[in-house]
Amino acid sequence: MSLLEVRDLTVSYTRRGRWGGVHARPAVHGVSFAVEPGEVVAVVGESGSGKTTTAQAVIGLLPPNGRLDGGQILLGGTDIAGWSQRRLQTVRGAQIGLVPQDPANSLNPVKPVGVQIGEALRLHRRGDRRTIAHRVVELLERVGLPDPEVRARQYPHELSGGMRQRVLIAIAVALEPRLIIADEPTSALDVTVQRRILDLIDDLRAESGTAVLLVTHDLGVAMDRSDRLVVMKDGRIEERGATRAVLGAPQAAYTARLLRDAPALRAPEFLSVGTARTTAGATAGTAAEEASREPAVVVRDLVKEYRAGGRPFRAVDGVSFEVPRGTTHALVGESGSGKTTTARMVMRLAEPTSGSVAIGGVETAGVRGARLRALRRDVQLVYQNPYGSLDPRQSVADIVEEPLRNFGLGDRAGRRERVRDLLDRVALPAAVLGRRPRELSGGQRQRVAIARALAPGPKVVVLDEAVSALDVSVQAQILDLLGELQRDLGLTYLFISHDLAVVRQVSHTVSVMSKGRIVETGTTRRLFENPGHAYTRALLAAVPGTAHQLAGQEVGR
Known part of the structure; x- marks a missing residue:
């Protein structure tokens, strides 16, 4: 019997239309796969492929507008798909642990990390106060944090990103679950920290026989760490099988494209x-x-x-x-x-x-006034997060035109023509001119950021x-x-x-x-x-x- 078996899972999201009424948008269509005891199954795909929605459905943590429309989620042969949130609380932590993607948003900033680890133990009544305190220190030591007694008293902001992710792993394994769902657990980490975190998950799996459902868009991570692979696109499974077999000879064109595009x-x-x-x-x-x-x-x-x-x-x-x-x-x-x-x-x-x-050839030290403005025009910046660096209140046209206005380049008609030329150069259609950043995909937003950087003609x-x-x-x-x-x-x-x-x-x-x-x-x-x-x-x-x-x-x- 499989530890986890998902059969014909169907999930949709509801949203209220502009003119009233509620509309359902399917996100996962008839997805089926299994996870055996002690193995790592990686679910890979681009944003919007449905991989995170599938993982959230398994643990019963869909967002408020998410709806499980059909299918079965068999945990040790028991279908938990129709369970209430109260009943699912008995499963979370005890049988299924979760390592979320972003430790900055997943930990409570006003509670010491030791208290947050201990909450899972208290909820499931795993000992008295002294026993839980001892277990918290033991868990922090197990996930490789130095001075665990000190770390237990610290707040999340006092820890590095890698340390915070280790705290999340400690929470996930506190009750020794049979299955860990790791949702992009290392995507925000440097490669050396990423390797240590993945090694830690591997070590914990080897010690206790815990299975892992690994959600990732990084095919390099999937290749190194998983036994089997599930490739998703547009809410459907494109391909599945042993990781080496799928990546060594992909049968689906989509899998082959992901491989071609993966830098590693x-x-x-x-x-x-x-x-x-x-x-x-x-x-x-x-x-x-x-x-x-x-x-x-x-x-x-x-x-x-x-x-x-x-x-x-x-x-x-x-x-x-x-x-x-x-x-x-x-x-x-x-x-x-x-x-x-x-x-x-x-x-x-x-x-x-x-x-x-x-x-x-021009020294920048001490540059002021007009010379500093010329330097600003010659050197432009593209940030990591296009959503955070673009003004959500401005249209795409206004965002790209802003540097031209700031540097006094051209008249209004000339600036608008320049904006259209820049969008064409970064392969964006004129239809996005009037849209706001929230209406664009991540790739489109980054293209807008690049167009804005190119606007004043930098060197x-x-x-x-x-x-x-x-x-x-x-x-x-x-x-x-x-x-x-x-x-x-x-x-x-x-x-x-x-x-x-x-x-x-x-x-x-x-x-x-x-x-x-x-x-x-x-x-x-x-x-x-x-x-x-x-x-x-x-x-x-x-x-x-x-x-x-x-x-x-x-x-x-």
Whole structure:
């Protein structure tokens, strides 16, 4: 008997129409799969594929407008699909544990983490106060948190992202459930932290025989960590089977496309300095090749110092690099490595404690007034989260036009024409001009953000984790777009990322940062094929899905 068997699951969401009345939108259509004791089944697909809705239905945590329309959810042979929320409380935690995606929003900010772990034990009456306190410390130690007695008294904001995710795992395993549902448990984490979290889940599974339903859009993670794979698209299962069999020889065109678009699973390709990537993924010489003889960005001995507890703390410590014009230079490293602080100083959004930055041969230190406005026009920024960086009250037309108004470029008619040209360049239809950001997909919003950055005609574009929040297919489209824009416009990119698989695909040169310093720099090919520093080797080893490439194999080809 399967531990979990889902049969013909159908789920819809209801919404109130503009003119009244309630409309149901199907989200999951007749989905069936099983999870055996002790195995990991990965459910993969793009946003909107229905994978998270399926997981939420299994544990009875659909949002208020979600409705389970049909099918069975058999847990150990018992159908729990029709159970009330009160009855499901006896299952959650005790038989099914949940590790949600975002620890920042999943933990109560006003309660110590030890109290939150203990709540599950108290609800299920697993001992008196002293026993529960002892068990909380034991759980924190089990998930690898140092000084567990101290951590139990701390609040979520006092812990790093990786530590908070470990707390969520401690909550999920507190009652030793037979099944853990892990919904994108590492998507917001750096590769080394991601690897430690996934290793932890594997260790806990090996110790207790717990099965895992892993929901992810990362095929590299699915390849490394799952026994079987369920591929979903538009609420339906496209393909299923043993993970190696599905990814080694995909039968569905959709699975094959996901594989082609996954940076970690693509064949290694490296750009040479002075070339720009075409949309087909090859390299081609352009006008940028001639211009690459001189640097567009020069950073020398950059230092940023803060005061922490009355003592100086160096977030950036003596950083130096150059970016040849028309090329892409990547800054990579874990959270806290100093890469984003460095980028902010390049843009003059933060003042360096010492050191220098030159854009196009012009030193930026002390620049004021008209010269500072010219610098702002020459260097533009694309943020990680397009939804957070776009004004929800503005239309797309107003968002893209805003830099033109701010810099006094053109009259109203000319600006509107420029906006239409920019949307066409980033492959957005004119129909989106009047829409608000909430009416667009994540990929469309990021295209709007790129169009806005291009509006004043910059020479340098800083991309701060600009594709890390996107699904692999949308991510591939945005990366191809960036390559095309670089080829056509001779743009220079400073690419900030913790995703080395993406960096390998798009950058010409790389600087690896750790604890505020650059530990290694060079061409992308050299760093990936012959890393010289132990930290770089550790980062590369932690990239999910790359084991097959290290062994000289290629998936799905």
